[in-house]
Amino acid sequence: MALHALVQTGVSTLVVVPTIDLLHQWYARLVNALGTRIGTWYSSEKEIQPITVTTYPSAWSHAETLGNLFKLLIFDEIHHLPAPSWHEIALMCAAPYRLGLTATYPHQDNFRSPYAKSKASTNDQLKLFDAINPNDPQALLNELVGPVLYRKHIDELTGEQLAEYRTQRIRVDLYEHEKNAYDAAYATFNGYKRASRLQETHGSAWWHEFTRRSAFDAEARRAKVAELKWKTIIHQAQGKLDVLDQLLRTHRHQPMLIFTAHNRFAYRIARQHLIPVITHQTKAAERKAILDGFRSDTYRVIVTTKVLNEGIDVPTAKVAVILGGSASDREYVQRLGRVLRKQGNAEAILYEVIVRNTADEQIAKRRQPKNKINDFQ
Incomplete structure (x- = not known):
């Protein structure tokens, strides 16, 4: 969709992404698809081209420089835009064309902003953004970028664009x-x-x-x-470790991502099974080496927390195990998305391991409707 927008508008474009990893992925895809020089603007590397890729932090920090240079804004993972400060990127850019992309758009009852007006006076236009509740991300996105025009559910994309998948919820008991x-x-x-x-x-x-x-x-x-x-x-129940042992044996020949709620449990699993771990403490060079090793089959398993929820492309990963997390359905969809990259006819599997008769069940229930999973008692 982004490439279609680039081609059809034919104007200077700024692509805004949340992470440096995603910036590099966009850069590679755009170079391959368009065969032209692509600019990047982040950290110490700042080169402006008619099509440039930047990060949310860099776009916000340099909005006064970038704001009048582009006619099309493309926000990847646009659910980040309503965050404090970052929505100022859209406010300070003069681009008349705007496109937002995400698999986890904020919940909404309709696609039309309650603040939309058919006609506004000059005075009303000056007050346009004062009327927006900053705690209402839907209204903010509708005003800054526009209403939702197109959406697809994951199940509508499986088979062709995304891998076929199944999810399984496994319950465990606490030790006495x-x-x-x-x-x-x-x-x-x-x-x-x-x-x-x-x-x-x-x-x-x-x-x-x-x-x-x-x-x-x-x-x-x-x-x-x-x-x-x-x-x-x-979050660190021994029963979850027991199930993980079984899953590692069952899928010993398949690339696997393991998600935990906290760093301590991730490092515990890494030490116990001698597998690489990525957290917010992992340095950039080490993170790149681990992901490259995972893509080349040097490493078969990675354990992580929230830092790999989005912004990575690992098409070989077809098994994900959630041992803990928040009640956010956004986080659930993001983690499922890590294993949905289509690769042949391989099926993706997402395991969710929860503790029976505890608050863990309520947390899991809130992030994923029961009728969409296979529930193993």
Whole structure:
């Protein structure tokens, strides 16, 4: 779609992406597809060409330089644009043509901005962006880039553009000592939540208020420590490691990505199985070496946290294992997307390992509807 927009408009274009890895991927694809010189603008490498690729941080930092040079803006992973500061990229660019791409557009009830007006006076136009709630990413994107014009569900793309796939949810039990510790910690956390009535007084923002209070209120602090404890127990449950051992044996000849909720568990798995790990602490050169080794089959498995949710292209990966994560369906779709690159007729498999009869089940339920998965008790 981006290439069609480039060809049909025939104007100077700035492509904005979230990571340097994606910048290099876009650069390679554009060079191969168009056979022309492509500019890049990031870090110490800054070269302007009629078609230039940059990152969100670089585009924001140099918006005064880039803002009047391009007539078409292409935002890859546009769900990042509403973030504080980054939406200023679109505000400070004069480009009349704009295109956004993402597999995880913010949830919406309709495609039309509630702030859209059929006709506005000069005074109204000056106030255009003042009317937008910065906490409403849909309205912000509609005003800065435009409404959604085209969308496809993953299931509509499988078979031709994407690999066929299946998902399996595997439940495990806590060991007795884990269960005792979990029950005690969860009781402390839940007791405070009920007694404070934060959900009644603060609605969807209750957890942020709870976290704020934990900085100065002793009871809130005790509940916060308990919350961190029970989350650690379910995110690093021994039963998940037992299942992972089985999956590594079952798929010993297939490239695999393992996703965890936290660095500590990722490093624990890496040490136990002697496999490379990528986290936010991994240096750029090491990260590149690991990914190159994975693509060349030097490494068969990588364990990671959230840093590989998006921005990498590893078409050989056809097995993903989620051992922990947030309740975000965006994160789920992004992780599934890592194994959906089509390669022949290979089927992609996503395993989701959760702890039975704990909050882990509710977290998993919120990020992925039950009727779309094979649920193994």
